[in-house]
Amino acid sequence: MKDRHITDILEGAPFASLSEDELKTVRAHADACADCRRAYDAARVASLLVKEGAAATFEPSPFFQTRVLAALRERQAANAPFSFARLWKTAGALVGSMAASVALLAGLTFLAPAPTSGEPAASDVASVSSPSTAEDVILNQDDATDDQISYGQVLTAIYDEDEGDVR
Amino acid sequence: MELARRATHDESAFAEIVRRYSPRVFRTASRFFRRREQVEEVAQEVFLKAFTQLENFEGRGSLEGWLTRIATNTCLNLLRTAKRRPETMISELTEDEGAWLDEHAADALTEQSRSSVEDKLVAADLAERLLANLSPDDRLVLTLVDGEETPVKEVAQMTGWSESKVKVQAFRARRRMRAALEKLLARSGRRRSSGGSLESAG
Numbered sequence A: 001m002k003d004r005h006i007t008d009i010l011e012g013a014p015f016a017s018l019s020e021d022e023l024k025t026v027r028a029h030a031d032a033c034a035d036c037r038r039a040y041d042a043a044r045v046a047s048l049l050v051k052e053g054a055a056a057t058f059e060p061s062p063f064f065q066t067r068v069l070a071a072l073r074e075r076q077a078a079n080a081p082f083s084f085a086r087l088w089k090t091a092g093a094l095v096g097s098m099a100a101s102v103a104l105l106a107g108l109t110f111l112a113p114a115p116t117s118g119e120p121a122a123s124d125v126a127s128v129s130s131p132s133t134a135e136d137v138i139l140n141q142d143d144a145t146d147d148q149i150s151y152g153q154v155l156t157a158i159y160d161e162d163e164g165d166v167r
Numbered sequence B: 001m002e003l004a005r006r007a008t009h010d011e012s013a014f015a016e017i018v019r020r021y022s023p024r025v026f027r028t029a030s031r032f033f034r035r036r037e038q039v040e041e042v043a044q045e046v047f048l049k050a051f052t053q054l055e056n057f058e059g060r061g062s063l064e065g066w067l068t069r070i071a072t073n074t075c076l077n078l079l080r081t082a083k084r085r086p087e088t089m090i091s092e093l094t095e096d097e098g099a100w101l102d103e104h105a106a107d108a109l110t111e112q113s114r115s116s117v118e119d120k121l122v123a124a125d126l127a128e129r130l131l132a133n134l135s136p137d138d139r140l141v142l143t144l145v146d147g148e149e150t151p152v153k154e155v156a157q158m159t160g161w162s163e164s165k166v167k168v169q170a171f172r173a174r175r176r177m178r179a180a181l182e183k184l185l186a187r188s189g190r191r192r193s194s195g196g197s198l199e200s201a202g
Helices: A002-012 A020-032 A034-055 A064-078 A084-111 A122-129 A134-139 A151-166 B002-007 B011-030 B036-056 B063-081 B095-106 B117-131 B136-147 B152-159 B163-188
Strands: none
Touching: A002 A020, A002 A034, A002 B163, A020 A034, A034 B095, A034 B117, A034 B136, A034 B163, A064 B011, A064 B036, B002 B011, B002 B036, B011 B036, B011 B063, B036 B063, B063 B136, B063 B152, B095 B117, B095 B163, B117 B136, B117 B163, B136 B152, B136 B163, B152 B163
């Protein structure tokens, strides 16, 4: 019962706030009781340690304010509400490329002139206007004028091609 | 109140709040954490949280008190969710810590002997090891009431607990702290001989 009384005094209030009378009572009891002396010693040292622990504090660094403001801006940007601008920022490239593709296809479909039935195809016209092989030149010689190509040029083209085949 | 209202839309006003109250928030966070990086991290989180809640600040109490309460709750929640460290073992005590215990357990007027910077550092580290073994609530109440001699009423306001709860929590925290230290002193084998008189030491 006495032990109980001592520990109640030790634990009922901060050790540093115990009155001199209370401390005398505790010490007197502790002198005669090993358990109570251990409790007294532990309470006293614990009080010292807690005070030392409480005294050890940190001060903010000079950059702390800047750091908090930067973190705030970052968090605000991350939590910004849904908006067209934000959507555009994230999906702008994709949407842009899709729109360009659609415009190109529409242009090719509706704006390019379709070939009529009486006229030769564009590829035919190109091959006639610019003969590149000897056969083309001979087959189309009626259409070609004399000042456009000479007989010698035709022969040269034929021989060059034959030599190429032999090699 | 005016500063708080302005800070909801004016960054410079919020910067002023950070500048003015960061020492207080750091002091609060230092009660729970011993590493500077941790304290700084927590303090930053406190201000970011405060910014989002500034509109709810009604100005009934001081802005400093309101921020301290946010800081206290933030630290308590962080420690509650964190994994508790295993109990301090006597084998983990450094030589300096053992010597500190030896000296102070034997000295009834210990205040006179703790003057050197090294002594204070050893004590602060040892205190941290012991406090880390307590629950966050025990740690807080012990640091505030016994360490900083904060009135019970103020602790109640800070934590949102009733005054009775603060007193009961403090009572239990002292008991746990004392029990842990008793165990430590008994294991260390550094305690003074049992024949010494406390009266003569005092």
